Amino acid sequence: MNKNIKWYVIISFSVIFLIAYAAYFFTDIGRGLGALGDDDNRIEEPLDNNKLPIPPLLEDKNPEEGKAEFDLKVQYGKTEFIKGYEANTLGYNGNYLGPVIRVNKGDDVKININNTLDEPTTVHWHGLEVAGEMDGGPHQVVDPNTTWEPYFTIDQPAATLWYHPHLLHKTGEQVYKGLAGLFYINDESSERLDIPKEYGVNDIPLVIQDKRFTNNGNIPYDLDMRDIMNGFLGDTVIINGALNPQLDVKSEVIRLRLLNGSNARTYEFNFNENNEFHQIASDGGFLEESVKMNVVSLAPAERAEILLDLSDYNVGDKITLRDANYNLMTINIVEDNNKDIDIPKKLVEIDDYNKDEIVRSREFVMSGMGPMVTINGKQMNMDRIDEKLNLNELEEWVIRNESSGMGMMNSTPHPFHVHGVQFQVIERDGGAPPLNERGWKDTVMVDNGEEVKILAKFRKKGLFMYHCHILEHEDSGMMGQFLVE
Ligand SMILES: [Cu+2]
Structure with missing residues (x-):
């Protein structure tokens, strides 16, 4: 390369770099590094009686044993996150987020994805081991008013996976607006283990996301320099689309399936009484043994299934799910259930790679x-x-x-x-x-x-x-x- 051109390139890059760094530095000092609850302009009047929404289980259209077929419609929605205000959102078969797709290991699965948006999207099966052309990455574009019909055989153990768009350069916006759902796999281990299995009762799906609400309760995806550098960090956390939700349970062991569905935020999940809990599964399925812990850290897209023993609590007691010291969800004990479940230590066998x-x-x-x-x-x-x-x-x-x-x-x-x-x-x-x-x-x-x-x-x-x-x-x-x- 010509010596002058080389210096020109080096100096230009240095200047761009310094400007970017200055922008990063100054935008951060004033606002704190995307800390939760630090925005004075934020309004936060959650809906009255804000029960934790439990996403519906998606109906399997194929009655044949060993086969499953599902319909997903990608659509525009309106969501009242904050009382009296409607936000423009996206959803699968609804206004915000999507239903839980539940399949068994070995099933032949077909999914019909109809895109009713006026922009393209894709649906990626995050964590699923399927052929590349069924994966829903940036090559499997679903154009507006078309249907994509991927099919695959479930060939991996029980797990809590999820699905979300993966369109090149547009993933952040489409996920942020609401396109995400859980994908459960069951197998003989998940059936055999003595763990909570009642969907929405003691086996609870939790999709955790952070948002930045405008004064009229909307969630525009407008990125500033800081967002482009660190990722989009909201100032308010919602779970299954609800702000400060309440979950009513019995005094028994409950199973929480945590999905960090946020664009960029990492959480340190814990409970306000520093409760001990047991992690039983990571992204791709059960751990060999349950792990006793007080805090579980989840980066974007990571999952954890945890068991929380509430059998010593009484009706009327409450505990709080938190991120570090920030309250996310209140768990109310509303019914006695003095059922003694021992939390299993040994879960499954995992062959370590050699x-x-x-x-x-x-x-x-x-x-x-x-x-x-x-x-x-x-x-x-x-x-x-x-x-x-x-x-x-x-x-x-x-x-x-x-x-x-x-x-x-x-x-x-x-x-x-x-x-x-x-x-x-x-x-x-x-x-x-x-x-x-x-x-x-x-x-x-x-x-x-x-x-x-x-x-x-x-x-x-x-x-x-x-x-x-x-x-x-x-x-x-x-x-x-x-x-x-
Ligand atoms: Cu990164």
Whole structure:
């Protein structure tokens, strides 16, 4: 390169970088780093009697054993999050969020997705191991007024998965407006285990998201420089679409299926009495053993199933689900049920991958600063295949977050998601991963400066994505493609 041009490029990039950094720095100082409940203009009059909405279970249209068929309509909606105000939202078969799709391991499933929006969308089955062309990534565009009919066989253990759009550059907005739903898989283990199973009664779906409400209760997706850098952080949390919801339960063990469905926020879930609970499942299914804990941290897209023992509580007692010290949901004990359930210790058998069988090791380095966030120095290009893999070979992926490499005060964690596979985390920062990360995972938090090693065996063919699940980073191009053949 000509020497003058080279200097011109270096100086130009430095200037852009400094301007971006200044914008980041000054917007943050005044507002606190997206802290919850720090916005004076916020109005928060939740609806009276704000019961936690339980999404409907989607009806299976195929009565045949071993088969299932579902209809999903992607539609515009109006949602009253705040009393007296309507927000413009999106939903599946409704105004906001979607129904829970429940299938059994081994089922042949077909889903008819009708897009009634006047913009394209896609529906990605997050955590499901299906062929690339059924995955619902950015290549499987569902144009307005058309129907996409993916089909697949459920070929993995019981788990709490989810579905959401994955349209290139538009994922953040469509998810934020309400397009997300849970996808449950049942199998013989989930049937056999002595855990709560009554949907919406003691087995509770919880989709947790943060929003930024305008004074008239709307949720526009307007990004400023800070949002593009850190991801969109709201100031108010809603669960299943409700603000400060109330959940009524019996004094028994309850099972909470937590999905962090937020664009960018990571939560530290806990209860106000510092209650001990047991995590029984991670992203891709049950852990080998339940893990006793007081706080569970979930990055965007991560899930955890936890059991909370309320059998010592009395009618009239309340406890609160929190994120750090911020109240999210009140749990009211409204009925006695002195049923003694022992929380099982042993859950399922998971065969650990054998490191001797690793065929290839790959590195994924996440760096840069929004909107110039990259993986291995590259931004997403639909026409470029970044990695080629062979079917059924065990791979080691070393994932590093080097976004602090520029000596910035900026600290950007990146949750790394891989499509079409459930993987095992074998190392976090040189040490063993915590107990609750030793089950099946499809998304793993990689904090600033951290290195995480995972082992994965890809069992489905096709083209898949890996990306940061901070949706604004993904939309900026922090994503790559791999082909399994
Ligand atoms: Cu990221």
